[in-house]
Amino acid sequence: MKLQEKIIKKTDDLFQAYVYPLINKKRNVKCPCCGWTGPRFLHHGLERRPNSRCPKCDSLERFRLYYLYLKKTLPADKPIRVLHFAPEKIISKVFMSYPNVDYLSVDINPAKAMQKEDITNLSFADHSFDLIFCSHVLEHIPDDRKAMREIKRVLKPDGLAILLVPIMDSYKGRKIEKTYEDFSITDPKQREMAFGQHDHVRIYARDFNERLEEAGFNVTIDKFVESLSIHDVERYALMPKNSFANETDGWIYCCRRS
Ligand SMILES: [Zn+2]
Structure with a gap:
């Protein structure tokens, strides 16, 4: 992955993990492994599939x-x-x-x-x-x-x-x-x-x-x-x-x- 792509991905992860849950107060999802709750999980994978990775424990589906x-x-x-x-x-x-x-x-x-x-x-x-x-x-x-x-x-x-x-x-x-x-x-x-x-x-x-x-x-x-x-x-x-x-x-x- 190119450096520019990595920076974009990391910035998106940080936004999804920390900023988006402040804007969207819904707690639609819960990680059974670590107890984290939020509006949705992070994108993950080559094609950035939605609602996948837990921001707290990194669990996938x-x-x-x-x-x-x-x-x-x-x-x-x-x-x-x-x-x-x-x-x-x-x-x-x-x-x-x-x-x-x-x-x-x-x-x-x-x-x-x-x-x-x-x-x-x-x-x-x-x-x-x-x-x-x-x-x-x-x-x-x-x-x-x-x-x-x-x-x-x-x-x-x-x-x-x-x-x-x-x-x-x-x-x-x-x-x-x-x-x-x-x-x-x-x-x-x-x-x-x-x-x-x-x-x-x-x-x-x-x-x-x-x-x-x-x-x-x-x-x-x-x-x-x-x-x-x-x-x-x-x-x-x-x-x-x-x-x-x-x-x-x-x-x-x-x-x-x-
Ligand atoms: Zn978790």
Whole structure:
């Protein structure tokens, strides 16, 4: 991003976060993660999608959704070992707030997590974790099938892996019926054109669960967002409003060893 664009974006963020709530006293939205209330969340992403990022805790739509999901489903009564890939700060906090959770975050970049790990070649023994949480990582990984097999390998026999990716039904007017990847595209600018982001290596379609099943998972899709009231979905701004958004943004892919 050019310096001029960065300055414009930062100025807009500051206006939206601090000035706009003074002009507009409505408190239409509330962040479930940090309690912030305001007329709307900040714009976010390449296309500056509206009503997205919390000015206080930086949560995005999906982080708020996962926050609510984990708060509802995490067991508090038995010790569990959790592995969290590419940790979102607010989700780390949720896991670490449970005294029964033995928590480890990992990332290919050691500055971003507790431990450095390559998702396609994990250092852990088989059957190490009760719960594995991995969101918006696999679309960056060329050999995502190997990553899925590694996740399965380190998951306990009765464990649960929550594996989430952006899923598109269409892109730039083209229908996406099957997951699209082309490994001849390696230039970041061309990847942005082809896959929507400079560091993505594919666009997943709704056949994502088939790839997980090929890796040996039983996949259950929890349409969690549909269990919430429309009022809560709007108030917490849980669904992104951009051109790629679809109902799958509110779904949780629950994977168990088959
Ligand atoms: Zn917040």
